[in-house]
Amino acid sequence: MKPDLPKAYFTEADSADVVTGQNVNAKDARLREVMDAITRHLHAAIKEIEPTQEEWMTGIQFLTRTGHMSDDWRQEFILLSDVLGVSMLVDAINSRRPVGASENTVLGPFHIGGTPEYEMGTNICLDGKGEDMVVRGRVLDIDGKPLSGVKIDVWQANDEGFYDVQQKGIQPDFNLRGVFRTGEDGSYWFKAVRPQHYSIPADGPVGALLENLGRHPYRPAHLHYIISKEGYDEVTTHIFDPDDIYIDNDAVFGVKESLIAEFVKVDDASRVAEMGFEGPHYWDVEFDFVLAPKGR
Numbered sequence: 001m002k003p004d005l006p007k008a009y010f011t012e013a014d015s016a017d018v019v020t021g022q023n024v025n026a027k028d029a030r031l032r033e034v035m036d037a038i039t040r041h042l043h044a045a046i047k048e049i050e051p052t053q054e055e056w057m058t059g060i061q062f063l064t065r066t067g068h069m070s071d072d073w074r075q076e077f078i079l080l081s082d083v084l085g086v087s088m089l090v091d092a093i094n095s096r097r098p099v100g101a102s103e104n105t106v107l108g109p110f111h112i113g114g115t116p117e118y119e120m121g122t123n124i125c126l127d128g129k130g131e132d133m134v135v136r137g138r139v140l141d142i143d144g145k146p147l148s149g150v151k152i153d154v155w156q157a158n159d160e161g162f163y164d165v166q167q168k169g170i171q172p173d174f175n176l177r178g179v180f181r182t183g184e185d186g187s188y189w190f191k192a193v194r195p196q197h198y199s200i201p202a203d204g205p206v207g208a209l210l211e212n213l214g215r216h217p218y219r220p221a222h223l224h225y226i227i228s229k230e231g232y233d234e235v236t237t238h239i240f241d242p243d244d245i246y247i248d249n250d251a252v253f254g255v256k257e258s259l260i261a262e263f264v265k266v267d268d269a270s271r272v273a274e275m276g277f278e279g280p281h282y283w284d285v286e287f288d289f290v291l292a293p294k295g296r
């Protein structure tokens with residue numbers, strides 16, 4: 001039987017219409033909308049670029065290498081989406097919140113389940129390596145009321161810029177990870193070590209692309225958080241070190257102004273001792289989070 005589709009003779013001028021015209025019988029309207037838009041924009045880009053056959057093949061080979069590099073642990077396509085700013089854009093579209101609510105940023109590949117829940121004030125640095133740090137603050141609603149029982153899931157790289165899962169057998173399992181729950185006054189605090197900037201995985205095609213574009217693969221020092229409470233919009237975010245050399249050009253565009261914290265050096269011996277640190281100093285980081293009600 002002859003297909004029930006419009007005629008599709010190709011011309012350079014009408015290329016996108018010719019292709020999208022074949023999607024009229026799509027079984028899923030959203031799929032058709034997505035593929036029509038991608039086809040239109042892709043054809044427009046190709047018309048602007050006018051690639052040679054060799055250049056087009058270079059692109060195909062890049063995507064092939066990206067696929068070959070990917071497995072359950074290493075997701076090179078997500079990394080590509082990250083360095084193109086697409087992960088941040090998709091996240092922004094899906095986490096629009098009222099003014100004043102804490103903003104989202106990328107989740108990243110290093111979150112794991114099963115992190116132990118600790119008493120407030122616990123030191124999540126399990127190997128004692130790095131410069132001591134205290135992180136504290138409150139979780140509030142958008143009217144400024146403290147929120148109790150908020151789950152704070154935090155993870156960070158160590159002072160050499162590696163997560164525990166990247167250094168199995170070198171760092172203890174669950175090093176620099178913890179789950180905390182806010183008390184009646186909405187407050188939280190824990191001890192850790194000052195994180196360092198690090199390179200995103202740069203030994204694959206995405207790393208080579210950054211190199212060829214004259215871009216670096218570094219993320220400024222940060223702590224990751226997932227902050228959740230029933231009835232409120234879950235916040236997946238970071239707080240950033242403003243003094244990091246990469247603060248102004250994160251390789252994955254994760255920095256938002258509202259997420260920049262302050263790392264204050266405390267070298268007063270009595271305060272250092274009061275915190276139970278050996279000194280000569282620790283870093284004090286105070287940061288409040290604001291949750292918006294679900295659906296606002």
Ligand code: BEZ
Pocket residue numbers: 079082106107108109110200201219252
């Ligand atoms: C991270 O912050 O853990 C991360 C985010 C995107 C790509 C790689 C790492």
Ligand code: FE
Pocket residue numbers: 108110157219222224
């Ligand atoms: Fe990270």
